[in-house]
Amino acid sequence: MPFRLLIPTLDRRLCRWVPWLAIWALSGCSTVSYYSQLANAQVRLLAAREPVADVVADPARDPGLRQRLELSQEARAFASAELGLPDNQSYRLYADIHRPNVVWNVFATPELSLQPLTHCFPIAGCVAYRGYYGDAGAQAEAKRLKAQGLDVYVGGVEAYSTLGWFDDPILSSMLRWGDQRLAETIFHELAHQKFYLPGDTAFNESYASFVEAEGGRRWRAARHLPDESPLLAQQRKRFTQLVLDTRERLQTLYASPASDAQKRAGKQAEFERLRRDYARLRDQEWGGKAPFDAWVNSPLNNAKLLPFGLYDQWVPAFAALFAQVGGNWPAFYARVEKLGALPPSERTAALEKLKAGGVVSFR
Structure with missing residues (x-):
């Protein structure tokens, strides 16, 4: 313009x-x-x-x-x-x-x-x-x-x-x-335009990530294209889980009655464990090559773990919701909007139910 x-x-x-x-x-x-x-x-x-x-x-x-x-x-x-x-x-x-x-x-x-x-x-x-x-x-x-x-x-x-x-x-x-990520990012960002719930980052990003993934799958099928890198997708999934596991253990540590000094020592021990687990995974399963070395080997702290999980926490729930409407996009978006209209506690309960394979009914 x-x-x-x-x-x-x-x-x-x-x-x-x-x-x-x-x-x-x-x-x-x-x-x-x-x-x-x-x-x-x-x-x-x-x-x-x-x-x-x-x-x-x-x-x-x-x-x-x-x-x-x-x-x-x-x-x-x-x-x-x-x-x-x-x-x-x-x-x-x-x-x-x-x-x-x-x-x-x-x-x-x-x-x-x-x-x-x-x-x-x-x-x-x-x-x-x-x-x-x-x-x-x-x-x-x-x-x-x-x-x-x-x-x-x-x-x-x-x-x-x-x-x-x-x-x-x-x-x-x-x-x-790459071409695949470019297309999927367009799908992701347009999904935010379709629906956005102020104040609930995990809901918004998981919903858009589902649209990105399903849209990318259909995009590649329509063009008869394979995934650009199935190995990279698998590596990202496993690496994300390593970080989420670390975050879960840290949550438990910080909520414990341990002294601040003990928590600080435990915090550093968890970061070292993350580095060891990553190196073992990279060397034993990925042939010594993975794209996360710089992230793992640079300084680690609580804030660095925050972005992980926000984009995929509820993706299985949205996938289940999409399946319940038979893959109909307008019906899916309508139900996403109804989910977003629920009070926070009810919304979380509904997402948990969907994630566990249950069916959520909407008035």
Whole structure:
């Protein structure tokens, strides 16, 4: 979309933010500064967008870029036609952001707890991280939190969704991936636009991850394609379970009557166990090769474990829900919406029942 056509869209949509900006202005200079960097960076990103069709049709543009974007549009059309996902301008635009990540998320926990430091936002609700459009800002926040004695982890993010508030572009950072991951990420982010429950990250990400996985399976079947790397998928699953097992043992340790000194020693012992278990798995089952060495061998703390599990905790429950409606996408989305409308305790009980193979009825 040319910049001259973007101005009215920005004016109309940013007007919705004016009441929130007034609230932020009353919340202190640091809050205003934080939201200013978000708003300024988002505006710059939107201004950088251009229609994918124009890039693909331009013989002066890089042939590799044009080819990747052309494939992305096949996945984009498939998302709406076959998966029932929103049919709008999102992911029909492209933006070169000239950096490897679009956002850097800062996670933090107490030293002897896995309870995340949460941040609440007007649209997304409360989440277990704070995002920065630049690595320097994220590292400055991480330094501030570490000075408070918190465990801190900074992770780069290559794509995100504005939940339909803006026409999200395909980012240059996304094109570093293989074709399968690119297509599945489009499905994942559009699923967030279809439904999003403020304040429940595990629900939102598990739901979108199911749509991503099932959509990817159907996408590959339609194109007669195998998985790009079945071994990598298996490695990710096993590695994630190692981390989740470590997190579970740490939860038990932190809830125990042990002294803080004993908990600190136990914490370090658990991280060393994670490294040993990973090395054994890599060397004995994966031929000495796996893509997680850098993560495992860099400093470990509670905050670094937070992202694990959020994206797959309830995936089996959503798979069961999808099966109950016979693979009908509109019916599935309708039931996801009904699940989301339940009070938190009832929603969790329903997800647990689905995950265990039970049937949940909806009025």
